[in-house]
Amino acid sequence: MNADLTALVALVSIALFVIGLKRLSRIRTARGGNALMAGGMLLAVLLTLVEQGRVDWRWIVGGLTVGSAIGVLVVVRAQATQMPEIVARFNGLGGASSALVALSLFWAAVVEPERADTAVVALGLLAALTGVLGIVIGVTTLSGSILAELKLRGTVGDGRIPARSLVMAAALVTALGAGWVAVASADAATATLGMAGVVVASLVVGVVLVVPIGGADMPVVISLLNSFSGLAAAAAGFALSNALLIIAGTVVGAAGLILTQIMCVAMNRSLLNVMIGGFAAGVEADTSDYVSITSSDAEEAAMVMEIAETVVIVPGYGLAQARAQTAAYDVAKALQQLGVDVRFAIHPVAGRMPGHMNVVLAEAEVPYDLLYEMDRINQDLPQTDVVIVVGANDVVNPAAHTQPSSPIAGMPILDVASARRVFVIKRSLSPGYAGIKNELFDMANTTMLFGDAKAVLDDLAVELQKAAKR
């Protein structure tokens, strides 16, 4: 194919990416935007395949087939609650792939040829250095993303690393130093050893980066790592002098950084504050026992709800975890039959990811107009008869307003404590992700409904349906 024509087609692919990403940031056009981006990617892949001309296709076809199959399988098998983890995992693989591209380039240029040259001579200074950078960023993305996924799952808790910034600096310096050895050494064995050093040190960087960051901040971290994997692709693009890679990678890197910033603002945190490990570094939270917990059962709660005029349901991660979204909607429908005004209050970071609750409730086909974002519902809460909190904790914790020393101080919350009556459906009094006590549970107008979210909501729905028939 003519080189100019190739470049023009690549330009179309880039345009699709940019327009797609823009449309993806608006609700009405989001799905189409995603499709445009996928189209841009397909075009880029086809273009590259055509451009190759006559090559051996075995590895390419095999790789594309295996990769597609795994990708489809992972998504099909995932449950709605696992989406955030899946995003983290894919992101790590993307970073790893960029690192592998740079490693492959290095191997072909330095280790495999008979006559030994340094990578700087064989590839050129810019390609050699950006290649190392691609490996460092890509591998950091990999280990950081894996750890983020484990933290989202709750497999790994928050840890502390003594003198973290020092360890981080040492690992970074080691990675870059080993990188210099790798690209400036003509001896294949020494260069390979240097590369191994780069990979190991970069793995450490990713781990040190993520270990102390609180689980509740994982969305921000994943967004940041997403920006990293874009930059890793851009670095690989420099090493290959491939404009398509440079542009698409850099656009994602920059846009990812902005998205990270937007998320931080939504949580009323600064990026620096998050990266230092705000929650983990916070004051040892007050974990003293609760003094005046009231608990009740579904039947009694239903009696309160059926005479209410307004009910607001606040879903949290517990709802997603118990897969109780349909049960929650059943309760809402039963209340509506009783003439009660029902709304769902969505905290921007309820669940494990921003927008997590929207995804989960949409699965139960809860109508869009029943969902209210925090700012819109907070002013109505003081006039609300009953609030039902389902598996949410930190996002309704009044400590964010009342205790300046609290790790979540200043975080915007749903001010449910101001409602006349609050029911909290929860398995136990265990703390939420921030690991702190929730004063709400102790308040006079709060009643706990202990149990599995789905079971309790099912019982509630049954009781309310009975009441509707009376």
Add this chain to the structure above:
Amino acid sequence: MGEVLVSLYVFTLAAFLGFELINKVPPTLHTPLMSGANAMSGITIVGALTLATVADARVSVLLGALAIVLATINVVGGFLVTDRMLATFRTRR
């Protein structure tokens, strides 16, 4: 202007474009947008495809082939999972 300088121009302008591209995003779209951008970073697949073009199993070729597999998972899975998240929104209008 040398090739290196052109690359630098491209990089800088792309960075500006990325910074300006997204300004206001409703919280509902934070996760899907992150997911879509993540799929886009799988663009590295284009680089990987140029590295495994011979039949023999040299290390560089194997690394390239593995890069193809991982990038393809990122791309295919990434766009699919984003679409799955967004598909659920549509039923609500």
